[in-house]
Amino acid sequence: MTEILLFRGARIDGGAAADILVADGRIAAVGAALSRAGAQVIDADGLIALPGLVDLHTHLREPGYEASETVLTGSRAAAGGGYTAVFAMPNTSPVADTAGVVEQELALGEAAGLVTVQPIGAVTVGQRGERLAELGAMASSRARVRVFSDDGFCVWDPLIMRRALEYVKAFDGVIAQHAQEPRLTEGAQMNEGAVSAELGLAGWPAVAEESIIARDVLLAEHVGSRLHVCHLSTAGSVEIVRWAKRRGIDVTAEVTPHHLLLTDELVRGYDARYKVNPPLRREEDVLAVREGLADGTIDIVATDHAPHPAEAKSCEWQAAANGMVGLESALRVVHESMVDTGLLDWADVARVMSRVPARIGRLAGHGRPIAAGEPAELTFYDAEARGTFTTGDLRGRSRNSPYVDRELPGRVVWTVHQGRPTVAEGRPVETGVGA
Secondary structure, X not given: OOOEEEEEEEEEOOOOEEEEEEEOOEEEEEEOOOOOOOOEEEEOOOOEEEEOEEEEEEOOOOOOOOOOOOHHHHHHHHHXXXXXXXXEOOOOOOOOOOHHHHHHHHHHHHHHOOOEEEEOEOOXXXXXXXXXXXXXXXXXXXXXXXXXXXXXXXXOOHHHHHHHHHHXXXXXXXXXXXXXXXXXXXXXXXXXXXXXXXXXXXEEOHHHHHHHHHHHHHHHHHHOOEEEEOOOOOHHHHHHHHHHHHOOOOEEEEEOHHHHHOOHHHHHXXXXXXXXXXXXXXXXXXXXXXXXXXXXXXXXXXXXXXXXXXXXXXXXXXXXOXXXXXXXXXXXXXXXHHHOOOOOOHHHHHHHHHHHHHHHOOOOOOOOOOOOOXXXXXXXXXXXXXEEOXXXXXXXXOOOOOOOOOEEEEEEEEEEEOOEEEEEOOEEOOOOOOO
């Protein structure tokens, strides 16, 4: 039987309070004093209602790396963080560089039933940067791929990058670039700067990111195609994207929650939870990317959720894997770094964490207004709550969060996907296959 849900008194996009009636997988009505026979009435007084969050940058690891994460466990993590859709990066085994693999990922997401899982296709075969993958076949498959990335690896060859931009233009696709000049980052262990010099760790210079972004925005302008910059992290990168947008180049960019809050000073403790690529940067970079997100230079927040088994992080710094889990904490970190600082309001959060990511990825049915007739993809958030983030907040398979034992604001109370709760009163609700 289809669930009928009536949320009373939620503040839509943080604004005026209204009732929201959900039935048959859609928002049936929005208004005052709504009623419906048979509805489950939910007191949402004071909760902020947002369109379901959309993550353009998630690593689900399946197929091939199920010790870190699966589509099911990653979907649980996403729902727990208020997400109703995630874009799954292609660095699986086999790599998602064919129609067959992206369709497998799509089917796994449908079976889990907790979020919409939209596969991202690799740009090059095996993510090796040598020749283009089956871009057209992935685009025309049942997965209908529109975002292509070799994330984890830079498409370093300018000719390959140009051809990829030319190819995806035919079906309104976008190349999402991991901007890292490989020769400038060989052996890099953390951000290049004063802290790396003190610790004696090989540095990852800002110019390695900035030089690739500068090259790629010019290629995108030459081709007339769409470019998306993954996990932008430096003040210089913000300036390059700002320049490109003023010039009219069709470029979008994302920033991760951790680059909005954490700095390279945390590396002093050699806790590998803070090892990530691109690395945590200086305080000046954190402030610059916050400003870039606030003024629209940076378009969206994306988690770069990167789960790893315990042994990949519980080791010496140099041997540890790069990456952090981030789906469950993302909204709370954006709350602290952007809303509590006055740089964004809740309508802006809806834009950068739902509406624009869905638009960049050309994902129908997500990032829509909270209005009658729209798909029921919703997040209800308690902005007045505050508490310590613990491993109990993690719903996925891995525990490599940089926020464990850190106090954060807010709490996701309800997540609704396709009209059904996947989180209810802060607790997970299974709607698909079992564990």
